[in-house]
Amino acid sequence: MKTYSISEAAAHFNMTPHTLRYYDKEGLLPSIERTPSGKRVFKTSDMEALRIIECLKASGMPIKEIKHFIEWCSEGDSTLQRRYDMFLERKASVEAQMEELRKTMEVIDHKCHYYKTALEKSMEVVHQS
Template sequence: MTSYSISEAAQLLNLTPYALRYYDKEGLLPFLERSASGTRFFKEADIASLKIIECLKATGMPIKEIKTFIDWCSDGDSTLRQRRDMFEERKAVVEAHMAELVETMKVIRHKCDYYEAALAAGTESVHREKAISPAP
């Protein structure tokens, strides 16, 4: 069974050792094992859990809510519905954010086209009336 030091785990996950210590302190790693001297070591299951934690963080979920999810996992099958519902909520949050990003990209593409045309003409005056228009 492979195990990793805190530095190795941090490097694998593109995190800092400080972040991993913080997650442990906040109770997000309840099954994390320690050596006799107290050194944390991370197993593959811990790495997999940390990937889920990072995924949830990327959706904007607060640490407190991630802790609730971790607690539900520890509670076993009786919390399957809550966990599924939580991921459905996260999915909706991500989908809404993606829709916002699509609209943002439309504006950015429009402005790229705008400036490309201005550069080709050598002047912005070719479409000055559109200078501040967000998108067609």
Template structure:
């Protein structure tokens, strides 16, 4: 079964423009085209695009994502590079999560601060 670019965009909550941009940037060499040039997406293409979205969410630049896609195209000879890349991404996400945890602690504190101030009708409650 194949899907249109519009169907894929809707499935992945992306715009058609974004998918065309990814294609222009060389992130979708795996997508086949019809004789008229229309992109024909398969289930495996959608899964590959989910990985691209995941890497993008980690802050990975498109240039590096393109390198990853090229490694995938090379096959087993690049397994070590891909594994190491994901270990690096994992470490970055773990660091981001720690930062977000610290941020959440501050937000929780401020929520408690303002909740008690609202209940008391003044911030003076915190100055004692």
């Protein structure tokens, strides 16, 4: 099975090795293994965990809450419902963020139109004179 060194894993997710050690320290990578000499070995399952961590981060979830999710994963099937509920909440949160961005975009579009028109008007004046 393909494995990754800390800097390979970091490059893959556009992070620094330092950040990955920080995540490990914060308990986000509990199942990571080490070489006999103590180096972290990122397995496919760790890379997948990182992918989900990135996704949860992108959804606006703080690291401490992501940690809870990671713990639930380690606890097995008894936490399936909790994890499902969490993703449903994330879904709702992302939908709300999208809705806010949509409203923000409306205002921006109005302003773009306003300034475009204002600039065209000032161009006309230049051409007339």
